[in-house]
Amino acid sequence: RFDDGVNQTNHAAGNRVPCRFPFSRVSKQDLAFFENLLPGRTIVDPDVLMTHNVDWMKSVRGSSELLLRPQTTEEVSKILKYCCERRLAVNPQGGNTGLVGGSVPVYDEIILSTSLMNQILSFDQVSGIITCQAGCVLENLSNYLEERDFIMPLDLGAKGSCQIGGNVATNAGGLRLLRYGSLRGTVLGLEVVLASGKILNFLTALRKDNTGYDLKQLFIGSEGTLGIITAVSILCPRRPRAVNVAFLGCSSYKKLLETFQCCRGMLGEILSAFEFLDSACMKLLEKHLKLINPIAENSFYIVIETAGSNADHDKEKLHNFLEAVMASFLVTDGTVATEDAKIKALWSIRERVTEALTHDGYTYKYDISLPLEKIYQLVEDMREYLGDKAKNVVGYGHVGDGNLHLNITSHSKDQALQEAIEPYVYEWTARYRGSISAEHGLGLKKRNYIHFSKHPEAVALMKDIKHMLDPHRILNPYKTLPDQDI
Amino acid sequence: RFDDGVNQTNHAAGNRVPCRFPFSRVSKQDLAFFENLLPGRTIVDPDVLMTHNVDWMKSVRGSSELLLRPQTTEEVSKILKYCCERRLAVNPQGGNTGLVGGSVPVYDEIILSTSLMNQILSFDQVSGIITCQAGCVLENLSNYLEERDFIMPLDLGAKGSCQIGGNVATNAGGLRLLRYGSLRGTVLGLEVVLASGKILNFLTALRKDNTGYDLKQLFIGSEGTLGIITAVSILCPRRPRAVNVAFLGCSSYKKLLETFQCCRGMLGEILSAFEFLDSACMKLLEKHLKLINPIAENSFYIVIETAGSNADHDKEKLHNFLEAVMASFLVTDGTVATEDAKIKALWSIRERVTEALTHDGYTYKYDISLPLEKIYQLVEDMREYLGDKAKNVVGYGHVGDGNLHLNITSHSKDQALQEAIEPYVYEWTARYRGSISAEHGLGLKKRNYIHFSKHPEAVALMKDIKHMLDPHRILNPYKTLPDQDI
Numbered sequence: 001r002f003d004d005g006v007n008q009t010n011h012a013a014g015n016r017v018p019c020r021f022p023f024s025r026v027s028k029q030d031l032a033f034f035e036n037l038l039p040g041r042t043i044v045d046p047d048v049l050m051t052h053n054v055d056w057m058k059s060v061r062g063s064s065e066l067l068l069r070p071q072t073t074e075e076v077s078k079i080l081k082y083c084c085e086r087r088l089a090v091n092p093q094g095g096n097t098g099l100v101g102g103s104v105p106v107y108d109e110i111i112l113s114t115s116l117m118n119q120i121l122s123f124d125q126v127s128g129i130i131t132c133q134a135g136c137v138l139e140n141l142s143n144y145l146e147e148r149d150f151i152m153p154l155d156l157g158a159k160g161s162c163q164i165g166g167n168v169a170t171n172a173g174g175l176r177l178l179r180y181g182s183l184r185g186t187v188l189g190l191e192v193v194l195a196s197g198k199i200l201n202f203l204t205a206l207r208k209d210n211t212g213y214d215l216k217q218l219f220i221g222s223e224g225t226l227g228i229i230t231a232v233s234i235l236c237p238r239r240p241r242a243v244n245v246a247f248l249g250c251s252s253y254k255k256l257l258e259t260f261q262c263c264r265g266m267l268g269e270i271l272s273a274f275e276f277l278d279s280a281c282m283k284l285l286e287k288h289l290k291l292i293n294p295i296a297e298n299s300f301y302i303v304i305e306t307a308g309s310n311a312d313h314d315k316e317k318l319h320n321f322l323e324a325v326m327a328s329f330l331v332t333d334g335t336v337a338t339e340d341a342k343i344k345a346l347w348s349i350r351e352r353v354t355e356a357l358t359h360d361g362y363t364y365k366y367d368i369s370l371p372l373e374k375i376y377q378l379v380e381d382m383r384e385y386l387g388d389k390a391k392n393v394v395g396y397g398h399v400g401d402g403n404l405h406l407n408i409t410s411h412s413k414d415q416a417l418q419e420a421i422e423p424y425v426y427e428w429t430a431r432y433r434g435s436i437s438a439e440h441g442l443g444l445k446k447r448n449y450i451h452f453s454k455h456p457e458a459v460a461l462m463k464d465i466k467h468m469l470d471p472h473r474i475l476n477p478y479k480t481l482p483d484q485d486i
Numbered sequence: 487r488f489d490d491g492v493n494q495t496n497h498a499a500g501n502r503v504p505c506r507f508p509f510s511r512v513s514k515q516d517l518a519f520f521e522n523l524l525p526g527r528t529i530v531d532p533d534v535l536m537t538h539n540v541d542w543m544k545s546v547r548g549s550s551e552l553l554l555r556p557q558t559t560e561e562v563s564k565i566l567k568y569c570c571e572r573r574l575a576v577n578p579q580g581g582n583t584g585l586v587g588g589s590v591p592v593y594d595e596i597i598l599s600t601s602l603m604n605q606i607l608s609f610d611q612v613s614g615i616i617t618c619q620a621g622c623v624l625e626n627l628s629n630y631l632e633e634r635d636f637i638m639p640l641d642l643g644a645k646g647s648c649q650i651g652g653n654v655a656t657n658a659g660g661l662r663l664l665r666y667g668s669l670r671g672t673v674l675g676l677e678v679v680l681a682s683g684k685i686l687n688f689l690t691a692l693r694k695d696n697t698g699y700d701l702k703q704l705f706i707g708s709e710g711t712l713g714i715i716t717a718v719s720i721l722c723p724r725r726p727r728a729v730n731v732a733f734l735g736c737s738s739y740k741k742l743l744e745t746f747q748c749c750r751g752m753l754g755e756i757l758s759a760f761e762f763l764d765s766a767c768m769k770l771l772e773k774h775l776k777l778i779n780p781i782a783e784n785s786f787y788i789v790i791e792t793a794g795s796n797a798d799h800d801k802e803k804l805h806n807f808l809e810a811v812m813a814s815f816l817v818t819d820g821t822v823a824t825e826d827a828k829i830k831a832l833w834s835i836r837e838r839v840t841e842a843l844t845h846d847g848y849t850y851k852y853d854i855s856l857p858l859e860k861i862y863q864l865v866e867d868m869r870e871y872l873g874d875k876a877k878n879v880v881g882y883g884h885v886g887d888g889n890l891h892l893n894i895t896s897h898s899k900d901q902a903l904q905e906a907i908e909p910y911v912y913e914w915t916a917r918y919r920g921s922i923s924a925e926h927g928l929g930l931k932k933r934n935y936i937h938f939s940k941h942p943e944a945v946a947l948m949k950d951i952k953h954m955l956d957p958h959r960i961l962n963p964y965k966t967l968p969d970q971d972i
Binding site: 124126127170171173177181182184185186198199200201202204205206207208209210211212213214215217218220221222226238240241257261264265266267268269270307308309310313316317369370371372373398401402403433434435436437438439440441442446450453454455457458459461462464465468480481 | 610612613656657659663667668670671672684685686687688690691692693694695696697698699700701703704706707708712724726727743747750751752753754755756793794795796799802803855856857858859884887888889919920921922923924925926927928932936939940941943944945947948950951954966967
């Protein structure tokens with residue numbers, strides 16, 4: 001049964017079966033230890049385990065027989081200390097919303113879920129700094145902050161399930177990065193438990209601290225392979241007093257880019273998002289989710305959000321911008337929302353593309369960074385290159401961040417199609433010095449393609465750091481680092 | 487003569503004399519190697535060396551007899567490979583404007599200056615990403631960008647001399663951090679030469695890249711102890727179309743903080759700086775630099791800068807804010823500038839405090855992060871605690887970032903005064919979980935106080951990383967890490 005799980009996992013990931021590093025199997029004594037440490041929170045029920053063994057996309061599946069649900073940092077520390085001594089592999093898991101198979105076991109790793117570590121520890125109304133446990137759900141944090149006139153500096157489609165610890169561990173990007181920057185700037189402090197069980201407390205709540213190396217950065221984006229994040233402190237922006245959303249149509253990608261340039265100039269500091277989807281995405285939304293296109297049919301659709309402190313000023317800026325882009329025929333149709341309900345409706349067009357894709361068949365997902373002018377050329381080249389091998393080839397994403405989500409659907413899982421796409425898509429990306437994973441991370445699925453974006457010296461240094469911090473390689477094995485470096 | 491230099495250095499730094507790690511002395515053969523590699527750029531002239539051996543503050547002095555001025559990354563690589571094999575210690579030096587003795591040799595380390603590595607390699611007008619060599623002077627980059635309608639995301643008083651490589655190596659903060667965030671977010675790529683001579687090329691120009699650990703972060707803020715930064719790519723914001731500066735007076739620190747809160751709400755996204763100085767600073771500016779206080783005498787002075795895309799909107803926001811704070815008696819007097827010359831004049835009041843201090847005698851400088859409400863209490867406590875032991879105790883800094891510059895002057899260097907200040911100032915800071923170096927770094931002078939801001943586990947991990955990347959410890963020895971960990 002384990003082998004079956006393994007094969008399926010690796011088949012789905014399209015990788016060769018990795019060697020199974022010599023870890024121990026969980027014994028009865030181990031189980032007794034965990035039951036004593038976490039009474040009622042040491043789970044062996046196969047039904048419960050099933051949802052934790054399979055990822056959100058249902059594309060990878062592990063065979064873990066043990067789920068641990070600690071509530072405190074000390075419990076995490078005791079678990080890891082024990083696992084390290086016993087050479088038991090551990091798969092840290094947050095909201096399990098990742099898209100690269102990083103959040104589920106590959107074999108029978110113990111799943112360490114942070115779901116019960118969901119306490120807000122402090123919030124400073126003056127500085128806007130929130131400190132909380134890693135298992136807090138992003139949407140809960142957002143709601144908590146909005147009541148206090150602040151917002152989280154990040155927002156994702158998966159906000160209802162994803163956890164802040166997982167967001168930080170994967171350096172999640174999302175919809176607000178254009179405005180508030182990456183988590184590398186907004187995360188001020190972390191608490192991390194190393195593989196040895198040692199607790200590293202970097203949980204400061206200071207905007208500036210240049211006392212030595214900024215070690216917390218090592219753990220941001222390392223996908224649980226260097227340590228388990230147990231608490232986070234984040235700098236949060238004030239809640240904007242006025243939010244407007246415009247949904248616009250463009251006839252070409254060239255015009256879309258010109259619209260973006262014009263937008264940055266005229267909306268300036270109030271621009272908080274510039275997102276796009278192509279007409280193929282819109283067709284899937286109409287077909288599978290019965291969403292109604294609020295404007296005339298077009299080749300490209302843009303979602304522009306403004307967030308500012310003065311409603312009149314923002315409205316005027318937006319109005320001037322819209323007049324300019326309509327007058328110069330950059331934009332052919334559009335609609336604007338200022339009330340909450342309509343804003344949500346317009347945003348949902350962009351946010352529900354992922355969901356529409358899941359209804360279209362098996363989806364091959366690529367998350368690519370490219371120079372802005374190259375972004376859509378990849379979609380067009382791929383469409384032409386694949387011909388009728390694929391059901392649909394669609395593009396959407398964060399134009400403002402140079403981040404394309406390229407998605408290719410087929411009626412069912414199709415090895416030939418995958419082999420046509422890969423490494424073509426990675427070679428294409430490397431040719432323009434792009435990144436083969438802009439925000440999703442490497443996880444299980446993309447780890448062996450790291451060389452398309454990183455030089456061998458960088459991969460070698462990653463390996464050295466992994467060995468330094470987790471010499472027995474118990475933390476999230478088979479993830480992030482390429483096979484030969486596991 | 488070396489011993490003399492060493493003693494003076496360490497006396498000035500107030501530290502005990504560190505053990506001199508067994509490095510080699512530069513031999514005739516070594517000199518011949520460097521002269522062959524860098525003809526005309528291998529400097530042994532004592533007069534030239536003097537300016538490179540002494541820091542900007544004239545507070546520390548090394549005894550280096552050799553200055554190397556490479557122009558290319560390959561030259562830096564060859565230098566380090568040779569020095570590593572020969573166990574020759576190297577002091578990387580940018581603009582030599584640091585304030586903690588990190589940029590000058592302690593003993594006779596070879597000085598590797600990046601001054602001739604001053605080429606701009608590329609600038610993308612669409613994305614605003616500039617890529618340049620490490621030795622570019624910040625002000626030159628600013629001028630280059632402003633001609634192209636962009637600005638650098640950082641600005642410092644030392645901009646005329648400091649180099650971008652040094653800015654990144656020290657994770658410089660400065661005057662725009664409040665608006666554009668830290669270099670950890672805006673630096674997109676680095677090229678770094680390790681102690682072994684190996685070149686690490688992370689010089690991507692992508693806003694997002696989650697392919698593995700973000701190794702460049704290790705080098706940001708590590709003060710040249712882990713590698714030498716040779717090139718940088720940075721995301722630059724658009725040049726704001728309208729800039730306004732207000733210079734205001736407050737009668738108490740409490741009112742200053744309330745003004746800040748009001749300001750964040752009413753100026754919102756256009757607020758680009760919120761700086762302060764106390765009346766003691768103003769007195770020094772008047773006395774030593776003959777600057778004229780443009781408003782009525784007060785206990786505290788604030789410099790507020792707005793930067794936005796619409797002059798009318800910004801003016802209206804600023805006007806509304808000023809009306810509100812005058813009406814509620816938070817602010818008692820003020821003046822506003824919209825033209826360049828007056829903006830520069832108002833800014834210079836804040837920027838020239840450092841210069842005024844140098845005229846007041848020997849200056850003990852502390853760069854502290856604290857919770858906002860505690861910032862000025864440290865100045866008051868210190869003033870009371872020192873009594874007439876000190877000539878002046880003054881406070882200024884970046885309120886918006888929670889960063890106080892506490893400066894204490896005396897007629898001349900005064901060991902008794904220093905012993906009164908330290909560790910008092912560090913203990914005070916640690917009590918409120920502040921940082922003993924917000925933006926200046928640790929360098930030579932603060933390295934032994936790291937324990938006031940970092941847990942022993944963090945210091946141990948720093949040491950492990952240092953040993954991994956620079957096993958022979960040739961890079962900027964006696965800096966950043968505390969003595970016992972050198």
